[in-house]
Amino acid sequence: MSAATNGTFMYFAFGSNLLKERLQLANPSASFCTTGRLKDYELNFGLWQKHANNTWHGGVATIQSNPGSEVWGVIWTLSNEHLMSLDNQEGVNKGIYSPLEVSVETDQGPMLCRTYQMNNFHPCPPSPQYKQVVCMGAEQNGLPVEYLKRLEAIQTNNYSGPSVLDQIRPLMKQKLEV
Template identity: 85%
Template sequence: MSDTANGRFMYFAFGSNLLKERLQLANPSARFCSTGRLKDYELNFGLWEKHVDNTWHGGVATIESCPGAEVWGVIWTLSKDNLCSLDKQEGVNLGMYSPLEVLVETDKGLVLCRTYQMNNFHACPPSPQYKQVVCLGAEQNGLPVDYLKRLEAIQTNNYCGPSILDQIKPVMK
């Protein structure tokens, strides 16, 4: 299931990039490959610096090692031409996230994927808009109902101003 031979790479998304329209804002080559489960990690929301302002106005998703836990997400295949734009979106150049290679379980076996883990994690609840994008993406791609319920139960910071969601809504079908 590896696409590396034809100039593409596999990317495991678990946060706002679960939503196709969000991912394709900066990475138009993204194509759905599969849903999958990352074992021994848990999903958390936070900031890479304690008092940093970000475009989502709250905590954003990251994964943390946690034996026995699991994170569901989407495996996208992207053109290697989008590797720089994906890294930029994840703030690799600013030290916000570091790329990580993980083995993701799918119904067709294990898939080696690129994903991202936040540096200097500080817990912080997400904005309602960020949570909405994560939940929409989980629903859009058919993640398990139990996992969707866990996402929907996440507490937010009640932010109610403009956000990236305003850019995504017009492109959603």
């Protein structure tokens, strides 16, 4: 499968969009393709402005170039009609993230994917809710156990109020009841 097959594109998710229910809030066409590894990048959490407020109440995931490191994630196939909604979700129009084309290693060989990298990165720990969504997505899609342990070890900012997770929980509950 290539980056542009029949009106679709491949998207490499490494943060909250690892979780299908999160991604499908704004991008219902997203379907699982495979898992993969992005070499020479590392996962970081932060904000695009020093004191930015966001719906997650803490740092969010980004990738940064770092030779020898790797970031595991999920490759989703999305309809081209959701390219703009994905860009909007990632704040491309506000200058928060920039789209990036990367080659992701998979069991099926390298795949060219769209992903996103934060602009003006300021390190900031994620909220417990954001970290939970990232970990649930990693587990849901069978990312390697060692990588999952690294995600679970990430320190949070201990925020305890409402967040986007409150919109996702009912969707997960519905799936369990079906």
